[in-house]
Amino acid sequence: MNFKVHVTDVEAGLNVVVLDDDDAKALDASVGDRVKIRLEKREAVALVDLARKGKPGEITLFADTAEKIGAKEGDVIDVEAAKRPLSLDFVRKKLDGGVLTEPEVKAIITDLMREELSAAELAAFIAGVYTRGMNTEEVAALTNAIYETGDRLEFKNGPVVSEHSVGGVAADRVSMLIVPIMASLGIKIPKTCTRAISSASGTADTLEVICPVSLSMDQIRQVVAKTGGCLVWGGAVNMAVADDKLIRIRHPLRLDPEELLLSSILAKKKAEGAHTVLLDIPCGKGAKIENVERARELARKFQTMGSHLGLQVDCIISDGAEPVMNFIGPALEAREVLRALEGLSGGLLVEKACLMSGVLLHMVRGISKEEGYRIARHQISSGKALAKFKEIIAAQGGNPKICSEDIKPGKYSAVVKASAEGRVRHIDNKAISRVCRAAGAPADKGAGMVLKVAVGQQISEGTELYEVFSSSKEKLDFALQQAKQFEVVEVEKIILDII
Amino acid sequence: MNFKVHVTDVEAGLNVVVLDDDDAKALDASVGDRVKIRLEKREAVALVDLARKGKPGEITLFADTAEKIGAKEGDVIDVEAAKRPLSLDFVRKKLDGGVLTEPEVKAIITDLMREELSAAELAAFIAGVYTRGMNTEEVAALTNAIYETGDRLEFKNGPVVSEHSVGGVAADRVSMLIVPIMASLGIKIPKTCTRAISSASGTADTLEVICPVSLSMDQIRQVVAKTGGCLVWGGAVNMAVADDKLIRIRHPLRLDPEELLLSSILAKKKAEGAHTVLLDIPCGKGAKIENVERARELARKFQTMGSHLGLQVDCIISDGAEPVMNFIGPALEAREVLRALEGLSGGLLVEKACLMSGVLLHMVRGISKEEGYRIARHQISSGKALAKFKEIIAAQGGNPKICSEDIKPGKYSAVVKASAEGRVRHIDNKAISRVCRAAGAPADKGAGMVLKVAVGQQISEGTELYEVFSSSKEKLDFALQQAKQFEVVEVEKIILDII
Numbered sequence: 001m002n003f004k005v006h007v008t009d010v011e012a013g014l015n016v017v018v019l020d021d022d023d024a025k026a027l028d029a030s031v032g033d034r035v036k037i038r039l040e041k042r043e044a045v046a047l048v049d050l051a052r053k054g055k056p057g058e059i060t061l062f063a064d065t066a067e068k069i070g071a072k073e074g075d076v077i078d079v080e081a082a083k084r085p086l087s088l089d090f091v092r093k094k095l096d097g098g099v100l101t102e103p104e105v106k107a108i109i110t111d112l113m114r115e116e117l118s119a120a121e122l123a124a125f126i127a128g129v130y131t132r133g134m135n136t137e138e139v140a141a142l143t144n145a146i147y148e149t150g151d152r153l154e155f156k157n158g159p160v161v162s163e164h165s166v167g168g169v170a171a172d173r174v175s176m177l178i179v180p181i182m183a184s185l186g187i188k189i190p191k192t193c194t195r196a197i198s199s200a201s202g203t204a205d206t207l208e209v210i211c212p213v214s215l216s217m218d219q220i221r222q223v224v225a226k227t228g229g230c231l232v233w234g235g236a237v238n239m240a241v242a243d244d245k246l247i248r249i250r251h252p253l254r255l256d257p258e259e260l261l262l263s264s265i266l267a268k269k270k271a272e273g274a275h276t277v278l279l280d281i282p283c284g285k286g287a288k289i290e291n292v293e294r295a296r297e298l299a300r301k302f303q304t305m306g307s308h309l310g311l312q313v314d315c316i317i318s319d320g321a322e323p324v325m326n327f328i329g330p331a332l333e334a335r336e337v338l339r340a341l342e343g344l345s346g347g348l349l350v351e352k353a354c355l356m357s358g359v360l361l362h363m364v365r366g367i368s369k370e371e372g373y374r375i376a377r378h379q380i381s382s383g384k385a386l387a388k389f390k391e392i393i394a395a396q397g398g399n400p401k402i403c404s405e406d407i408k409p410g411k412y413s414a415v416v417k418a419s420a421e422g423r424v425r426h427i428d429n430k431a432i433s434r435v436c437r438a439a440g441a442p443a444d445k446g447a448g449m450v451l452k453v454a455v456g457q458q459i460s461e462g463t464e465l466y467e468v469f470s471s472s473k474e475k476l477d478f479a480l481q482q483a484k485q486f487e488v489v490e491v492e493k494i495i496l497d498i499i
Numbered sequence: 500m501n502f503k504v505h506v507t508d509v510e511a512g513l514n515v516v517v518l519d520d521d522d523a524k525a526l527d528a529s530v531g532d533r534v535k536i537r538l539e540k541r542e543a544v545a546l547v548d549l550a551r552k553g554k555p556g557e558i559t560l561f562a563d564t565a566e567k568i569g570a571k572e573g574d575v576i577d578v579e580a581a582k583r584p585l586s587l588d589f590v591r592k593k594l595d596g597g598v599l600t601e602p603e604v605k606a607i608i609t610d611l612m613r614e615e616l617s618a619a620e621l622a623a624f625i626a627g628v629y630t631r632g633m634n635t636e637e638v639a640a641l642t643n644a645i646y647e648t649g650d651r652l653e654f655k656n657g658p659v660v661s662e663h664s665v666g667g668v669a670a671d672r673v674s675m676l677i678v679p680i681m682a683s684l685g686i687k688i689p690k691t692c693t694r695a696i697s698s699a700s701g702t703a704d705t706l707e708v709i710c711p712v713s714l715s716m717d718q719i720r721q722v723v724a725k726t727g728g729c730l731v732w733g734g735a736v737n738m739a740v741a742d743d744k745l746i747r748i749r750h751p752l753r754l755d756p757e758e759l760l761l762s763s764i765l766a767k768k769k770a771e772g773a774h775t776v777l778l779d780i781p782c783g784k785g786a787k788i789e790n791v792e793r794a795r796e797l798a799r800k801f802q803t804m805g806s807h808l809g810l811q812v813d814c815i816i817s818d819g820a821e822p823v824m825n826f827i828g829p830a831l832e833a834r835e836v837l838r839a840l841e842g843l844s845g846g847l848l849v850e851k852a853c854l855m856s857g858v859l860l861h862m863v864r865g866i867s868k869e870e871g872y873r874i875a876r877h878q879i880s881s882g883k884a885l886a887k888f889k890e891i892i893a894a895q896g897g898n899p900k901i902c903s904e905d906i907k908p909g910k911y912s913a914v915v916k917a918s919a920e921g922r923v924r925h926i927d928n929k930a931i932s933r934v935c936r937a938a939g940a941p942a943d944k945g946a947g948m949v950l951k952v953a954v955g956q957q958i959s960e961g962t963e964l965y966e967v968f969s970s971s972k973e974k975l976d977f978a979l980q981q982a983k984q985f986e987v988v989e990v991e992k993i994i995l996d997i998i
Binding site for chain 2: 006008009011013018022025026027030031032033047049051052060062064088092095097118119120121122123124127128130131132134197198248249251252253254385438439442443484496
């Protein structure tokens with residue numbers, strides 16, 4: 001059937017067309033069914049939506065769909081009923097508790113990439129994986145299918161390593177130390193990192209204070225060829241694209257089936273061209289994983305999956321109950337990382353980065369972890385890691401002369417003080433995120449906070465707990481309001497209430 | 500934060516706003532998060548979508564959302580981050596295998612009605628119910644919550660009955676006989692019926708050949724007050740609205756959890772004001788339920804649920820393997836139903852309608868089913884059912900002088916003949932739907948088919964199997980093509996192939 005095109009100026013993100021009710025009936029298509037739209041030789045499959053007050057004979061295309069087939073306002077296009085993708089039968093199979101074969105998993109990911117599956121259909125898939133689980137073969141098939149949906153790095157000579165944290169811990173910027181440490185030792189480490197989703201800053205947000213992080217695949221290859229390492233935002237390149245599409249659905253649902261976490265991380269590591277991977281599973285109160293046994297189980301799954309995929313995977317379970325640095329937010333973190341590399345500050349960040357580098361060195365060189373740790377420490381204290389970091393900054397298009405003193409937090413700040421005495425029991429990652437984001441992080445690079453107390457410390461009424469920074473007076477005020485609602489520093493109380 | 504409004508001319512069906520990426524970050528909102536939009540005193544909660552190329556400071560509203568808060572192009576509205584609905588925690592609880600309390604179920608349905616849940620979130624809920632199931636209390640809570648979302652009929656005096664088929668059988672138009680039979684006996688039967696979703700015709704599509712079926716609640720009340728019965732399209736009134744919204748998601752997913760089927764049907768029966776309900780569960784090859792044990796189990800669940808909801812529910816399990824009439828499609832069915840009421844034709848339709856009426860009479864009058872069956876038969880043979888049917892037609896705004904001869908199928912037709920001899924083994928409901936829909940049914944009232952053979956009949960090469968009708972030559976040809984692909988009449992073969 002022929003339809004006259006009306007193009008609307010918003011994008012749908014996937015192919016959707018809006019039809020008049022009777023026209024849809026004539027096409028034998030209901031809401032959510034599929035039609036094939038064709039203009040000359042360009043065609044696409046689109047999901048049908050129905051207009052409350054549709055014009056007969058008219059089809060409304062969203063801007064992105066119109067672009068796809070090159071249709072303009074007033075064009076006449078051919079529309080016919082299209083088949084339901086076979087992959088929906090496999091979604092159903094998973095919901096029924098079936099085990100998907102490799103081609104079935106691949107069909108789902110292929111249709112996802114073709115934008116032929118609706119958000120509801122993808123949500124059903126994710127819910128199926130969440131409730132029914134996947135066995136090792138299924139996760140391996142999913143990881144490979146996701147891996148194949150994007151660009152990949154490949155390196156011919158020598159070991160290629162990577163590391164990744166399951167996340168959830170504030171100021172965990174160890175990658176910014178591990179990459180220069182490993183690269184300075186001649187071990188390739190092409191690391192992609194992420195931006196914050198709900199936290200104050202991701203590694204990409206923090207590093208962006210220092211140098212560009214959005215590089216093309218070719219630029220990344222050049223940086224790694226020149227320096228042995230890189231630290232780039234994964235979102236700027238098309239690596240493991242299907243994963244980003246799945247995350248777009250998983251995030252609002254807050255459904256993180258372990259199988260999707262495994263495949264998401266390992267597909268990205270594989271796409272980085274790594275053979276040796278160290279994963280960090282932070283565990284503790286307020287972290288993504290609160291129970292050590294669960295963390296151990298996840299670690300074992302990562303290792304099994306790794307061997308299925310030809311990757312050497314080791315895991316560490318780290319204490320994820322508190323932030324890795326006392327400085328949180330893009331600029332504050334960037335300054336502190338530079339200070340660590342400059343030898344001006346130590347603490348948990350350097351300790352954790354060197355321990356992880358030690359494990360990586362043990363994995364690729366066969367030396368003991370302790371020996372590896374000492375080597376990593378030496379790369380920091382000798383200034384070799386800083387020199388390599390500056391090399392990478394320069395290669396990524398930043399200014400290698402930058403030093404920690406150049407970086408300033410937002411000009412507005414306020415100190416939050418204790419309202420009663422007691423002992424600090426816990427410092428909460430989620431509350432930190434809330435307050436920092438209210439202050440404007442990560443979009444406002446200067447927004448964030450500096451913690452002034454540690455767990456176990458005895459405090460009195462009026463003790464300074466933390467200082468909040470922002471580039472905007474209004475946002476600072478908003479952050480201070482949020483601070484009243486979300487307890488960043490939890491103080492032990494003997495008597496909780498008197499009635 | 501203030502944003503300048505751009506209104507796009509399509510409707511989203513739920514509240515969605517499109518923002519520039521940086522603006523969304525400043526609001527601390529990701530894709531699928533929620534914002535509250537406000538213009539003067541009108542406000543709404545909307546889901547955030549991100550523009551690929553957004554204009555900073557601009558917010559795009561879909562037409563329906565703009566209407567909701569009275570916003571026009573260029574208006575400035577206030578936008579702030581909004582909380583995630585609590586009901587999403589209950590969706591998660593169901594996915595985790597938990598048992599939902601009554602307030603939790605209600606919260607989900609309330610948020611669904613407020614259009615605060617996205618298609619993906621609703622799909623996750625449906626997938627949760629599909630994989631984890633619901634106990635009797637949960638289904639009762641769901642049924643009541645759905646029932647309360649719409650308008651309801653209530654009748655003070657005498658018994659009010661209804662009946663409903665789980666569906667899946669072609670030409671199953673027994674309601675068009677049961678309603679006049681019961682109403683002619685002074686028993687109220689305010690029946691809502693549906694249009695075809697994937698079949699050739701629904702009762703509403705067929706009856707529409709004879710009289711209007713889209714009535715308001717007030718009109719329905721008047722028709723029932725005057726005649727004791729009605730036969731109206733449920734989609735034209737706001738009864739159990741939440742169910743329609745759930746079906747919009749369930750249909751493309753093809754997920755029909757039994758719990759949603761139970762609550763969907765019983766909420767509608769309750770909204771009709773019925774106290775006594777007879778359900779028909781067709782069972783057999785090609786029907787929705789193929790296994791008699793499964794049908795019995797479903798029947799028991801309907802009864803248990805009924806008593807929880809204060810409804811007297813009985814079920815029949817009928818043979819659903821073949822069509823109820825040889826005439827399929829809106830006009831052909833309407834003509835045959837009228838012929839049955841006029842005493843010109845009998846067969847399975849009259850038999851099934853009278854058996855079901857007998858059970859209903861047994862339920863409300865305490866007489867035996869056999870006695871009830873004889874009474875129903877008499878209402879047909881005496882012409883009392885026809886007289887009542889015409890009364891209802893007139894009350895609904897149709898012409899009561901209509902008779903079967905007035906109704907004609909589409910002017911184009913073609914006969915499909917047997918290609919080999921054998922015995923008819925099966926006549927397939929799904930293949931019938933495919934061919935009739937290809938011919939244009941149900942939008943083309945004249946489209947459909949007449950079956951010319953019965954199961955068990957011995958046929959030769961060239962025996963006429965069925966005749967296809969359409970109002971369009973092209974669609975008839977398309978139907979004949981489909982007829983080659985989908986076997987309507989399956990013939991027994993001794994030798995399947997010779998190699």
